[in-house]
Structures are given as structure tokens and as C-alpha cells.
Amino acid sequence: MAFSHGVSATHPAEPHVGNFAGRLNWLRAGVLGANDGIVSVAAIVVGVAGASTATSAIATAGIAGLVGGAISMALGEYVSVSSQADSQKALIDKERQELIDDPTAELEELTTLYEAQGLTRKTASLVAAELTSKNALQAHLSLELGIRQGDVVNPWQAAAASAASFTIGAILPLVAILLPPAPIRVPVTFIAVLLALAVTGDLGARIGGGSRARATVRVVLGGAIALAATFAIGLLLHTGGIT
Template identity: 50%
Template sequence: MIEEHVEEENLSARLNWLRAGVLGANDGVVSVAALLVGVAASDPAAGVLATAGIAGIAAGALSMGIGEYVSVSSQSDSERAQLKREQSWQETRPDWELEQLVRLNMETGMSEETARRAATEQHDHDPVAIHAKMHLGIDPNEIVNPWAAGIASFIAFTSGGLFPLATMLLAPETARIPATFAVVIVALAVTGFVSARLGQSKRRIGVLRNVVGGALAMAITYGIGTLVGTAV
């Protein structure tokens, strides 16, 4: 039972990372495709598209990576500060902390007698960890590494952005925009399906929402590119 519980926790952590990677790739697909379609509507030259695509991928990936690093760093710093404060409280007021844990156990449906016995055993095992989980909602063993989060977001966005860029550059000039639309629709359908499956939600709705949102973004930027190209 213990091994199964640990395996479930590890699987949950891996699924969270995988879901974040899928969403990052999805952002890369939509952002870069929308940018390229807009540029292609104004200037279909391969050199211009390559420059815009590479710049878009670099800017988006760096923005996502740095943003994720800063966000997770703030969260990690806050969690570590709370754990440090909890450690201090355990040293200066252990009786008060024990009573707090008794009340927390009682809120889960335990009788006072059972809650006190459980709290005593929990305190004897690891008082900081149990208070962090039950009072602060923090698992000391699952504090996210900001570097890992930032690098994962950077790689995910870059991977997603390469699909529309490669399609736009490899397809014949007359077919660049429709080919990119087609590739992106397929990619969005896949990421929508995977995201829905990982989140255990309705897959059809997830795919439809993803495809419609991405298609709308490309249609809008295509319209803007066409207007700008005509005006200029």
C-alpha cells in the first residue's frame, strides 16, 4: 500500500509537469503560427518569414522561461519561508502547535480522542512536515525547482513554435498560409486531446476549444497582416 501511494504521488507530479509541457507547446504553436500568418499576409518573402519566426520563437520562449522561473521562484521562496517559520514555532511553542494539529484532525471528522492520538503520533514522526501539509498546504518534499520549471517552459514553447515555422518555410509560396493553418489545426487537436486526457476532462470539448481558439487567433492576425500590407 505504501509503495502504491508513493507511486501515485510520483505519477501525479509527472502528470503536472507533462501537462505544463503540453500547454507550453500549445502556446508556442498558436503564438508563432499567428505571428507568421500575419506576416505572410503582408510579406510572403521566405527571408522575412524566417526572421519573424525565429525572433518570435526566441522572444516567446525566453518570455515564458523567464516568467515561469520568476513565478516559481517567488512561490518557492514563500513556501520555504513558511516552512522556516513553522520550524521556529515548533521549537518555541510545541504544545500550542500540537493543539492546533488536534483541531485540524478534528475538522476531518475525527473524534477529539482519535484526533489527539493521531496528532501525537504525527508530531513524534515529523511535526514540521505534518503542519506544513495540513495547515499551510505545502508538501516539503514537492517544492518545485524554478530552474527546472523555467527550462521546461522554454523547451516546450520552442518545440511548439518550430512546427508552424518549418511548415511556412518548406511549403510552396502559394500554399504557405493554408498549409500552416492545416498543420496548426492538427497540432492543436493533439495538444487539446492530450491536455484533456491528462486533466481527465471531456476530450471533445478540450479539442474543440483548443482548435477554435487557435484558428481564431490566426484568422485575426491574418486579417491584420492583410490590412497592414495593403495600407503600406
């Protein structure tokens, strides 16, 4: 059987090698980051638009929200992924040292783990011995911990991806509220944002394998509530003479 680019020749739609789950998580994180950018900046600019018709004030608030949000997302992702990477590295180092200290016990452990998965003792011993001869560390990491040595997450990449996805999402409400004439800028922004949220909700459900309709309604409804709430607050501040 031939394989190419990590896809089975008999089941071309099913990846059998590589960190496919990890790639799905990255895609899902990107969609969620874009969704956060859309909602966060849209809520800010719509709220300001409810209090003031000044384009400069709306633009300033929106750009500040975009920059601040992107940096916040990047920092949060960096800290989170750094902790995850440290844990993964510690586990890999621990497993490597155990293989150096007592390779016989580690081989027995691997054999026992394969037995627990349903293999006979003889087959489990053969599999464990062959995998150990090729790459003992990877054999243990895959079976015991479910990780690959080359798949340690990179916090810098995670931070950059998070900031980029947030920025991409945040650009849409900025453009939607700044381009139209003042009388229709809020309705146009509402429509553009809700349509964009429908797309991200559907895409997130496709990636995660969940209900597309339920995910889309949930995201659109949440976004609509956020926009309505901030716009109402802006109107109240304006009416009360605070702005």
C-alpha cells in the first residue's frame, strides 16, 4: 500500500500520519480568534457610534481596540502555549532519562501497554521490540503520552497566529462602520458583522464536526446581543449628556 503526504491511498480523505488533530486545533483557534476580533471591535465602534457621530472618535476607538485586542490575544496565547510547551519538554526529557536509566524496564512497560490494547503477549513483545529498535523515545511518547517529539508547540507561532486572526476579524467592523455615510453606518455594520459571524460559526462547526446550524445561531445571537448592548449604552451616555 502506498502513502503520500500523510494520506491513505485507500482512504484519501483520512489522514493517517502527522499531527492532524493539532492542525485542526490551530484552524479552530484561528476561527475563534477572528470571531473575537469581529465581536470585540464591532462592539467598541458601535458603542462609540451610539454616543457620537464623529468619524475620528469612532476610528480612534476602533483602531485602539484592534491593536489592544491583538496584543492581548498574543500575550495570552504566548503565556498559555509556553506553559504547555514547558510541560511537553519536561515529559520528553523525563521519558528520555528513563530509557537511559533502565531500558529493560521501559521495554517491558511498552509491551504491557500494547497488551492492554488487546494484543497477545507474544505480539506485544514483538511490536514493542521493533518500535524500540527504531525509535524507543518516540514509541513511548506516542503510546504513553500521545505526543510526538517534533510536535512541541511553539509559543511564538501561537502568539503570532492569534494576533493575526484577531486582526483579520477586527478589520471588517472597522471598514463597515467607517466607509458608509453616518446615517446608515450602524445598520451596515450590524449586517456586515452578523453575516461575518454566520460564516465563522459555520466554519468553526465544519472544522469541529458539530452542528452547523446550532453553532451559527449561537455565534450570531451572541454577536447581536453584544452589538445591541454596546449601542444602547452609547445612546444612553449621549442622551444623558455624558458624551
